Amino acid sequence: MKEVITYSYEETLAMASDYAKTLPKGSVIGFVGGLGMGKTAFTTGFVKGLGINADVSSPTFAICNDYIGEKARVYHFDMYRVESWDDLYSTGFFDYLETDAYILAEWSENVFGALPDDAVIIEIEKIYENTRKFIFKSKSDYIED
Numbered sequence: 001m002k003e004v005i006t007y008s009y010e011e012t013l014a015m016a017s018d019y020a021k022t023l024p025k026g027s028v029i030g031f032v033g034g035l036g037m038g039k040t041a042f043t044t045g046f047v048k049g050l051g052i053n054a055d056v057s058s059p060t061f062a063i064c065n066d067y068i069g070e071k072a073r074v075y076h077f078d079m080y081r082v083e084s085w086d087d088l089y090s091t092g093f094f095d096y097l098e099t100d101a102y103i104l105a106e107w108s109e110n111v112f113g114a115l116p117d118d119a120v121i122i123e124i125e126k127i128y129e130n131t132r133k134f135i136f137k138s139k140s141d142y143i144e145d
């Protein structure tokens with residue numbers, strides 16, 4: 001388990017950008033952390049780190065945004081309103097899992113059982129106004145906790 005503390009939004013962007021470059025294609029990240037924690041901030045840096053030029057925002061109404069680059073693709077989910085397996089099927093989540101695209105899911109606790117066993121779970125805690133702690137876990141660590 002790894003922990004990283006960032007002291008600004010910009011620092012989160014840089015950290016996530018570096019992290020993206022180390023993560024194999026096809027990886028799935030599930031975020032755990034409430035409103036305004038920095039899930040979208042992390043995703044913004046991550047997408048940038050893969051060389052993708054896109055406007056990143058929480059896909060609250062669309063449920064899924066895609067960011068397509070020349071060398072990588074990212075599917076960015078907001079699972080806040082996803083309440084059933086039927087809902088999840090209709091988003092294309094399971095189809096994207098079969099590809100080499102990255103999948104990043106906000107509110108992943110809503111679909112925890114559907115995440116692959118090797119998913120990275122990133123818990124985010126607010127330490128202070130501009131300070132966030134990112135705790136990187138595997139899905140199995142998370143279940144044991």
Ligand SMILES: Nc1ncnc2c1ncn2[C@@H]1O[C@H](COP(=O)(O)OP(=O)(O)OP(=O)(O)O)[C@@H](O)[C@H]1O
Pocket residue numbers: 006007008009010011012033034035036037038039040041042058106129130131132
């Ligand atoms: N260290 C930090 N890292 C990331 N964001 C920070 C940090 N410090 C302050 N912030 C602020 O916290 C907010 C994070 O918002 P963001 O949209 O990323 O949250 P979120 O977890 O996606 O929330 P939501 O569940 O509402 O989509 C931004 O306003 C950002 O400027």
Ligand SMILES: [Mg+2]
Pocket residue numbers: 039040041057058106
């Ligand atoms: Mg968000």
